Amino acid sequence: MNEDLNRLGLVEEDDIDLDEAALSLALLDHPGTDLDPYYDLLDTIEARLEIVGDDAHDPAARADALAAVLAGEFGFVGDAETYDDPDNADLIRVLDRRRGLPVSLSILWVATARRLGWSADLLDVPGHVLVLIGADADPVIVDPFSAGIRVDRERLVALVQAFGEPDRAVTHVAAMPNRAVLVRLLQNQASRAEQAGKGRRTLELYTRMTVMAPETVHAWWERARLELVDNDIAAARGSLGAILEITRDPALRTRVSETLASLPTE
Incomplete structure (x- = not known):
């Protein structure tokens, strides 16, 4: 078993960097692959977000900056045509193809936001994964699979009810550790x-x-x-x-x- 995988099982929860961890998991299926170009790409994305989001001081502005960089400039969107392709859950291939599943794209969004010290979490929504930008003051929910479109309360309720229990009241969705x-x-x-x-x-x-x-x-x-x-x-x-x-x-x-x-x- 890969040494990085063993280490990941021992590291403290808050010390896990999602993008680096997801790359380590992907590397298990691509032995010998040089990860430096992928780290360079992540660094480049971070640098662009730092510029584009320089004056983004609230969750809405930060959500817009993330969408402009990740979806607009770098072209990361959901793979609706070949959704079940295993490559969509492999971060190495996601970075190669600029396509992915809701969870893999959300990892990229959250990890990029956190690199700048922004508050961001993945939301566990039945049948889907969304991203919460901000924590206390007017947080914003976005859908990285759909190029970062905003998800308002009505849309969130519809998603939860579509994949959950129809008669169950929607009280909250939880951020994922x-x-x-x-x-x-x-x-x-x-x-x-x-x-x-x-x-x-x-x-x-x-x-x-x-x-x-x-x-x-x-x-x-x-x-x-x-x-x-x-x-x-x-x-x-x-x-x-x-x-x-x-x-x-x-x-x-x-x-x-x-x-x-x-x-x-x-």
Whole structure:
């Protein structure tokens, strides 16, 4: 397992730089690739934003500056034509193609904003990912997949209700912690790999999640499921045991314990 991935699993949450972390994850699938040109591109984008956003002192102006630079000058937009292309969740390929998924583009927007010390977070919206610019004073929500268009309250409610529970009142959407963002990125890759019938690839991606974010119960469960498909009973026992060390949820603990008891003895 890559040393950078192990390190990412140990670093403090607030010390994770999303763009650098996402590049490290992408590098696992592009061994030997020189990342210097990609860091240079990120530095160039930062420099342009610093100029364009020089007098942007409120969230609305900063959102406009981000859109002008990332979507306008550098051409980063959502890939609506080949949405399920695995390249859309691979930051190396996103930087090459200037196309991506909502989560990969939002990582780029948030990381670029944070480079200038601006407040920015990814918003976990059912079926989509948005970006929140600003925190306390008149924050602005934008959609990087759609070149940074503003998302007002009505549009946000429509998105949540379209992919969530129709009868459930919309009270708030939550900002995603850094590790959860990276798990979401890998989850996009894993779901597409499994849909394509690539079981080993899917298992590798869930394994990466458990190394990078060892408290993510869902990743351990999916890893155990795929290890059982692979008939690797010992590995599945280890993954299920990890869940018991993490969760205090009684129902989940019962389910995991029953699954462990049903496994054949070695």
